[in-house]
């Protein structure tokens with residue numbers, strides 16, 4: 465399904481939490497939706513799911529405005545951070561409700577995933593640990609087979625092996641039943657290899673939207689003598705400059721991968737988590753000017 469976001473703004477009283485966000489996504493793909501605390505990720509995902517209305521601008525899925533659109537909303541599964549399951553119901557009852565709501569609900573997959581995550585159908589939500597409730601969210605998202613499936617910090621309380629299982633299932637499901645998965649997470653470097661596209665929000669503004677492969681090939685950290693660095697970064701966009709002891713450092717984005725010609729220079733890949741920190745810092749500086 466295609467998602468088109470145009471000049472989207474969300475305002476709570478005087479406060480703009482989303483500020484003229486525009487982008488398009490053409491699924492299927494696994495998308496990393498990133499930003500610091502309070503950047504506006506959950507606010508955006510609530511609007512994309514049709515649950516909350518924007519203040520201005522538009523969000524369309526396959527050309528249809530999403531807000532309160534029952535048919536479109538059935539095509540979107542939004543797994544919120546807290547799971548949002550009623551506390552008094554059992555795992556089995558959650559799965560039965562899912563079956564009624566999601567047109568593509570895959571019962572066989574849900575049963576298989578219950579075993580993989582060691583969940584008991586008779587357990588009530590209120591008796592389950594945070595990690596177990598998160599696992600139920602993951603099972604709901606994957607078995608919904610919704611063409612747009614959103615995971616907003618889906619693994620609160622899940623240990624490393626549970627998260628690893630989630631990543632493996634995501635890739636496996638994407639191969640079996642391709643869809644658009646949007647994953648919002650703070651465990652960025654752990655998940656980054658999954659992403660095909662990356663969006664970064666900062667204080668309600670979209671500050672980066674690029675394929676992950678392009679980020680990896682076009683943005684590098686370069687270390688060495690100042691004059692050699694200057695020659696290397698010429699024509700590129702400098703994201704960061706710094707110095708450690710006698711060594712100069714720059715993070716730069718070039719349109720084309722650029723080979724080094726100066727022997728003193730060392731190139732390093734920039735991890736996504738570090739890039740998020742650097743881009744947010746630049747934006748903060750820009751806004752405070």
Ligand SMILES: Nc1ncnc2c1ncn2[C@@H]1O[C@H](COP(=O)(O)OP(=O)(O)OP(=O)(O)O)[C@@H](O)[C@H]1O
Pocket residue numbers: 476481499500501502503504505506507508
């Ligand atoms: N219903 C609301 N009323 C008023 N302000 C809100 C409301 N919902 C969110 N906000 C504000 O909008 C801003 C963005 O919040 P949001 O939850 O979207 O950020 P986030 O990027 O998901 O953060 P986190 O990573 O911490 O979950 C915050 O300052 C928050 O206080």
